[in-house]
Amino acid sequence: MKKVLCGVLGVVTLLVGVSTPAAAAEDRFQAGREAARAGDLGRLNRLIQEAGDSPLDGYLSYWALSIRLARRENLDADYAAFLAREDGSLLAERARADWIRASARAGRWDIVRSQGPLLRQPEQEMNCWLWQAKIAAGSPSIASDASSLWNSTSEPGEACAPVIAALSVLKTADAHWQRARRLLEVQHFAAARATLARLPANEAPQAQQIAEALENPLLFLSRNHPPIDRPSRETLVLALSRLAQIDYRGAAARLEVLGPVMPAADRGYLASVIGWQAARANQPDALTWYHAAGKAEQSAESRTWHVRSALRAQAWGDVRLAIDMMGPDQRALPEWTYWHGRAEKELGRPREAQDDFARIAGQPNFYGMLAGEELGHPFTAPRAAAPASREELARVGNDRSIRRALALLRIGSRVDGVREWNWAVRDVNDRFLLAAAEIARREQLYDRAIYSAEKTRTEHDFGLRYLLPYYDTVEPASRRWGLDVYWVYGLMRQESRFISVARSSVGAQGLMQVMPATAKFVAEKIGLPFSADQVRETDTNVTLGTAYLRMMMDRLDNQMALASAAYNAGPGRILRWRTDQPVEGAVFAETIPIAETRDYVKKVLANTVAYAALLTGKPQSLKSRLGVVQSALSPDAPADLTRLPAADGTAQPQ
Template identity: 45%
Template sequence: MKFHVLVLSLAVSLPLVAQESNDFAFLAARDAFRSGDRNKLERAGSQLGNHELAAYVENYRLRMWMDQGDAVGMRAFLERNDKTYVAEKLRADWIRWLGKRANWNDVDSEYPRLIAPEPDVTCYSQQARLARNDRSVFDEVEKLWLTQIEPPEPCRPVLDALVSSQRMNSDDVWARARRQLEANRPVWTKTTLNYLPDSQLPDSKALDAAIANPMGYLVRQPGNWYASRGGRELAIFAIQRIATNDPHVAADELDKLKSRLQDGEKQWAWGQIGLQAAKKHMPEAVAWYENAGKIALSDDAYQWKVRAALRAREWGIVHNTILAMPAALAAQPEWIYWLGRAQKAGGRTTDANALFEKIAGQASFYGNLADEELGRAITPPPKAKAPTAEEQKAARDNPAIRRAMAFFRLDMRTEAVREWNWSLRGMEDRELLAAADLARRNQIWDRAINTADRTKNEHDYTLRFLAPYGEQVRPAAQNQSLDDAWVYGLMRQESRFITSAKSSVGASGLMQLMPATAKWVAKKIGLRDFSQSQVHDAQTNVLLGTSYMRLVMENLDNHPVLASAAYNAGPGRAKKWRADQALEGAIYAESIPFSETRDYVKKVMSNAVYYSILFNGKPDSLKARLGIVGPRSNDTPKNADLP
C-alpha cells in the first residue's frame, strides 16, 4: 500500500510517467543481483523496457560477470554512461578489481576518468604509477603521512614503498605513531612502528603494556628505560594513555619522568595532557598546553588549545595558537572569527574587522557573528526570481534527476539521494534553484534545502529554510510557549523534515526522538495508549518533540543553547559542559567536546535566526540568542529524571 501511495503522490505532482510494472521488473533485477541469481537477473532485465534505471540493471549484470574479464563490454558501458553516478561507481569497482590483479596498465587507463576518486582507489592508481617507476607518487603520499591515520589496505604497499625509498626516517615513524595513538588507533600505532629498523623496534610486549596498562607499565619499567629512544617513547605513550582517563595523574607521572626525557618528548606528552584536559574542560589545560612549548600539534590539538584558552579568556593564547596553526586549518571560518576577536580584545580593531570581513555575509554561525561584529544586521539576500517554465522543464528532463526521482518513487531513499547529489555537480545557480523547486513541489524537503544551500550568487532563502508541517509545528510550539523559529531550526537540523528519517542510534521521525525518550514524554504528558509506531506520525512526533523541548528548557535555565545541546547529547552532558564562571554562548558552543553536538548547536542557532527573519519580516540577532550561559549550579532542576 505504501508503495502505491508514494507512486500516486509523485505522479500527480511530477510530469514523469509512473512505470509501475517496469518498477517491479527493476526491483526484481535488484533482488536477483543481491542474491547472485544471474538467470533471474536476465529475465527481469528483459522486461525492463525504457526504464529510467535501466543503466543500473546493466551495471548489475556487468558486476556479476566482472570475473569473466569482459573489458570490452565494461568500457562500452562506461563510455555510454560517462560522467554518470552509476558509471563512476562501476569504474571505481572495476579499478579495485584490476588493482587486486595487478593489471596496472588498465588501472592507469581508467583512473583519470574518475571524477571523485575514493582514497583506496587513488592508492591503486599510485601503485600503478610505482609499477612504472613514477617516483612523484611519494610527494603526494608524504603529505598524508601524518593525516591518513587509518590507511585503506591498497595504500599499505604505497606507504611501504615510501619508507623503503628512505624519504621517511625514524623521527617520521615515531611522529606518525604518536598521531595514531592520539587518535586512539593503537593497532595502527603498532603497525607503523614496524617501519622502524629492527635495531630500534620496541619490545612488542612492552608496547602492549604501555598502551593497555600504562600505570602498570610505568611502575614496572626497567631502571634504564630512558637509555633508548624506544624506552622513552613508550614512557610518553603510557603518559598519553593515562591522560585520556585522568590528566591530573598523567601530569604527576610526567613530572616524575621529565628529567629523563628529551625536550621534544616531554613537550609532546604535555601537549597530550593539555589536549585531554581541554576536552574535559579542566582549567589546568591552558598551563599544561603551555608546557608543550612550540612543538607542532595535530589539528585537533591546536583547536582544543584555542577552545581551552577561550574558556579561560586568555586572548593572547587564542591569538598565538591560531597563528601557529597550519594555514588550511587557520583559514576555517571559526578560527578566522576567533582570531578577529583576539585582535579586537588586544585593541587592534582595524585588523579584527579585516578578518571579520573575510567571512561576513556567509549564511553560517560564524558568518552571522562576523556580521554582527561589524555592526551589520543579519538579513537574507534578495530573493531570486522564480524558475522559468524552461528552467523547470530542464530540471525535470535532467537524466540524473529523473533517475533520482525514480529511486524516490521506489522508496529507495539512499540511492535516490546519491543520484540526486551527483546530478548537482557543476550546476549554475539557476539550475540549482530549479532543481530545489522541483524537490519542494514533490515534498522532498531535504533535497530542496540542500540544493538551495549550494547557490553562490542568486539565492532563495524560502527554499533554504523551508517550513513544512506548519499546521502541526506552529500550534505545538505555541502551546509549549516555544519560539517557533528555534523549533524549526532544530527540526531542520534533526531530520530535514523527512518523517521517515531514522538515525543510526534509533532516533525517529521529524524531531528524531529516541524510543525511550518518546515513551518517557508520552507518559509525562499523559498521552494514552502510546505505541512506538506513532513516532512516525507527524502530529504525534511534533507533540512529543516540542513537549520534550519545553521540559529541557525548564531544566536548563530556559537557555536555547543549553537546550539545543541537551536535545542532541542529553541534559546531563549539557549541564556538565558549563564552566565555573559564566561563558559567552558562542564560547560554550565552540567548546562542546562532541564534534557532532558542537556542529549541531551552531547550525540550530543560526537556523533559528533565519527562520525568525522569514517568519517575522525583521532582522534577528544571533548574539542575542546565544546570550550568556550561566555557571554550573548544584541546584536540583525541575524534571531531574529527564532522559
C-alpha cells in the same frame, strides 16, 4: 507574517520535466535487485531483455556486470561498452571503480592506470589503487603524489596499506614516530603499530612493548625504567600519551616524575597532549599545561582545544596566540577567524578585529552571523534569486541522474536515490541547483531541496534552504508550549531535514528524531496516551519533541543554547559543561566537549536566526538568542535534571 508564510509554503502542483516511471519498470527494478542479491544472473539477463527507456533500467546491466565480475570473467569489452553507454553517470563511476578494484586485485595494473584518471570523484581507495599501479611501473613520483596519505590519520585499508609500506622506505625514523603519534591521537592503534613495525630492525621498538604501551599504558609504565635509547624513549611518549586519553591527571603525575630524563621537545609535546585532554574535560588546568607545552609540535585538533581552553578562561591573549600558531588553512576557517577577531577586539586592536570580522561577515553560518553583528549588521536574509524558469526546470528535470534519483526515491530506494541526486548536483551552476531544489520541493523531497539550495555560491533562495513543511502542525505545537517557532524549525531542520520517516542508527525517529524511551517519558509527563508505534506519526512526534524542548527550557534557565545541547546530548551532561563563571553563549557553544553536539548547537541556532530573518523580513541577532550562560542553574530549576534522557540520543558518550 501569515502572507509571507503562504508565499513560502505554496506548492505548485505542476511538475515540469520529471516523468514518473511506469509500474512495470518499478517492478522490473525490484525484481532485478532481488536477483542481484541472490546472484541470479539468468533472471537479470531476462529482465534486461524486457528493459525499455526507464531511468532505472541501467541498474539491471550494472548488477549483471557486478555478478560476472565477481565470477572473474573477462569483461574488458563489456565494461568499455557499459561505460560508453553510461558516460558521465553515477553508474559509470561505480562500474569503473568496481573494474579498477577487481583489476588491481588481479595485478592488472594497465587497466588501473588507464581507468583511474577517468574517475570523476575518486575516493581514497581508488587513489591508492592508482598509486599502487604507479609503484608497479616504477614511477619515481610516488613520494610526492601520495604524501597526503602518509599524513592522513585514517585507517589505510586493503588498497592503501601497500602504498604506506612503499612510502615508509622513503621516510626517516622521525617521520615514522611522528606518524605513530598522530595515529595514537585518533586511537588507530593497529595502524600505529604497523607504522613502527616498518622501521629498520636496528631502529624499531619491540612489538610487545608497543602493544602494551598502547593497550595497557599503566602496566607498561610500571614495568619500565627511564629510557636508554630512542625506541624506548619514543615508546614511553606513546604510553604517556595513551594514559592521558584515559586519565590525564595520572599522565601528568608521571610526567612530573619522568620529565627530568626526557628531552624538552618530548616534555612539550606531552604537556600539549595533557592540556588537550584536560580541555576536553573542561578542566581549568588545561591552559597551564598548554603554557608548559610552549612551541611544541601539536596536531590541528590539539590547537583547537588550546583556543577553547583559553576561551573558557577568557584569556584573550592566549586565544590570539593559539590561533596564530595554527596552519594557514586551519587559521582561515570561520570559527578561528571570528575568535581571532574577538581576541583582537578584547586586546584593544579594533582595526585588526574589523579586518577579521569583515572576512566572514554575512556568511549564512554561525560565525558569519556573529561577525556581522560585531560590525553592526544583524543578519538579514539575502535577496532571493529569480525563481527557476520553466525552461530551467525542464532541463534539470530531464537530467539522467535527476530522473534516476526521483524514480529511486519514489519507490523507497533511498540510499541509491540520494547518491544519484548528489551526483547530479555536483559541479553545476547556481541556476541548475535552484531548479533542482525547486523540483525536490515540489516532490516533497525536502532534504534534497535543502541540500541543493545550500550549494549555491552567488544566487541564493532562503525559501528553499529553509523550508517550512508541516507548518499547520509545528506552529500550534510551538505556541502550545511557548516556544519560538523559528527555533523549533531550526532544530527540526537539523534533526531530520523534514524526512518524516527518518530513523537514526540509534533508533531516534520522525521529524524531531525522538527516541522511544524519551517519547514514553514525555508522554507520561504530559498525560498523552501513547504507544511505541506512534513515535513517527507527525502530530505525535512534533508534540513530544516540542514538549521535551519546553522541559529543557524550564530546567535550563530558558537558554536556547543549553536546551539545544540537552536535546542532542542529554541534560545531565550540561551540568558538567558549565564554567565557574558566566560565559557568553558563543563561548559555551564553541567549548562543548562532544564534537557532534558542538556542531549541532551552532547549526540549530544559526538555522533559527535564518528562519526568523526569512519570515519576518527583519534583521536578527544571534547573540541575543545565545545570551549568557550562567555558572549555576537558577534556584527554581527542578531537581530531576540529571535523570532526564536526551531526546534524539545521537551524541556519543565523552
